[in-house]
Amino acid sequence: MNSSAAPPDAPPLMPLSPWVFNLGVPLGFGAIALLLMPLATMFQFDSDEGQEMVKALLYNQGYPLSTIWSDQPPLLTVTLAAWLRVWGDSIMAGRSLILGFSMVLVWAFAQVLRRAVGDRFALLGTGLLILTANFLRLSVSVMIGMPSLACLILSLYAIVRYHESQRWYWVAIAGLTAALSLQYKMFTILLLPLWGLYLWAGGAALSWQAWWEHHRWGRLLLWGGCLGLAFLGLEWLWGMSLDDAFLFHVQGDLKAAFVQEHSLRDVALFYAQELDHVGLACFGIMAQVRRSRRQPAQLNTLPLLWLLWVTVFLINHKPIWYHHALLITLPLVWLATLGLKICWTTLHQRAQGWQQVSWPWVAIAFVLVAIPVKLTLLHLNNHDLLQRGAAYRGAIAQLQAEQPAPDAWFFTDIPIYSLYTHRNIPPEIATLSRKRIAAQDFTAAQLRDLIETYDLQQFLIGRFPIVEDFLRQLYPDRLTTTDYPTVRYYHLQRDP
Structure with missing residues (x-):
């Protein structure tokens, strides 16, 4: 194992068996996630779960991607749809798929880490990653961030393997996995320049002569070519264009729409x-x-550049969601693991006096104290989500009792109701997100068109009061209302 990153005079440590990382790390993480996270009983970990499940269910029913409104690339929809065709249309099946991606991420991160700090510290660093805020929650939530990051870290691992072996196929694998990452979620494009820089410059100190070495540019062109061709090939395969996935982000002034957001505060909270x-x-x-x-x-050097670049970018970006924290968490844990190794070495070399080693002891003790605190917060957060889920379930019985017809459509701004009631919501609102509402991309006129097109009579609204305002404005005398703890149920009487 590469020990070039070890501090001077570090005590030698025997490498661990590769099976510890190839099987023990991913399977151990999977077991921890299944033990600590209520995959089968949680109503929803995040509202995005319902959006991703609904898009996959509609796609399986034959609705083309172009008719299912989404502001994100389609690869998770296609992947999840195929997975559900095999394992059934259940939230547990969807969460199991994301857990599989998370296991890949943890495996690839551990493989990179062991080359940076050695085997034993890589195991400790992987444990630190698992216990970071919201990592376990995001590892089982049906959302696009974890698959995208898993492919991104796989791409980095392939680059590291190229520098070890000088085999060209690792460069091609790095480009292909980077393209898959972008087809899951485009936020990883932020880090691809750093990946390209490490591919071009990694493994040797730079000099003016190195700028003109032809093989450096060759491997960079191979990586970029595989990335671009794979990405555009998938776009062609889906029958979509860049505008289809990203026109909303380009045209909508989201910074103006989220003027009340404080990005610096959010990053400081991360x-x-x-x-x-x-x-x-x-x-x-x-x-x-x-x-x-x-x-x-x-x-x-890479995690330091990564951390600085992402921090500066997020401070100037709106909106920021809690899953963006992973862009900071991964390099921070990497640097923390390097710091842990340095502290251990310092303690080993200077164990004769407390005053000489006080700061390393404080840093390590702080981590040890934080572990039970984080586990407690995880338990409390899960308990809170379970309680809210129980409240959400109260409206399902009425929705099913008043079902006008077996194939009737209904409207909800909490799309996971479509999964639990086995009823469809219109494809145009599969992704009725906070960004879309804030950008005023959903209007009363659009709601009226949906009602007329799909003969909507039932409405469950719990996230966006403005949708309720639209409904009351359009049909002030034809609505009956039932209040539940977390949602409001509306029944629209047919026009006599």
Whole structure:
């Protein structure tokens, strides 16, 4: 195992069996997720779960991607639809698929980490990652972020393997997996320039002569070519264009729509949630800054550049969602693991006096104290989500009791109701998101058209009061209402 990132005079450690990382790490993480997360009983971990499930169900029923409104690439819809055809239309099946992607991410991250800090510290670092805020929740939620990040880290792992073996096919694999990452969620495009930089420059200190080495440009062109061809090929396969997936983001002034959002505060909160890792990462950052003056292209330089770049970008970006924290968490944990190794080495070398090793002890103790705190917060968060889910389920019975016809459509801004009631919502509202409402991309006129097109008579609304306002404005005398703890049920009487 590569020990080039080890601090000077680090005590030698025997490498672990590859099976520990190839089987033990992903399967161990999967077991932890199944043990700690209520996959089968949670109503929804996030409202995005309903959106992704509904899109896949509609796609399986024959509705083309172009008719299912979405502001994201379609690869998860296609993948999830195929998965559900095999395992059934259940939320447990969808969550199991995402857990599989999460296991791939954890495996690939551990493989990269062991090359950066050694086997034993890579195991510790993987444990730190698993216990970061919302990592386990996102690891089982039917959302597009985790599949995208899993492919992104696979791409980085392939680049690392190329620098080890100098085999060209690893460059091709890195490009293909990067393209898959973008086809799941485009937010990983932010990091691809860093991946390209490490592919081009990794493994050796840079010099003016190195800028003109032809093989560096060749591998970069191979990577970029595989990435571009695979991405555009999938776009062609879906019968879509870039405008189909991203026109909403380009035309909608989302920063203006989310003017009340405070990006700097949100990013500061991401760091505050991982304060224990920040303390360890400080040791890793200081050591890497000193070392980068001599070896600017080493592997452990990458997380520092990654962390700085993502932090600056997110501070200037709106809106920020809690799943964006993973873009900060991954490099922060990497640097924290490097810091943990440096602290361990310092303690080993200077164990004769408390005053000499006080700060490393504080950093390590802070992590040890934080572990039970994070597990407690995870339990409380799951308990809160389960309670809210129980309240959401109360409206299902009435929706089913008043079902006008077996194939009747209904309207809801909480799309997971479509899954639990086995009834369809219009494809045009499969993704009725907060971004879409804030950008005023859904209007009263559109609601009226949906009602007339699909003969909608039942409405469950619990997220967006403006939709209720539209409904009352359009049909003030034809609505009957039932209030539930988390949603409001409307029945629209037919026009006499």
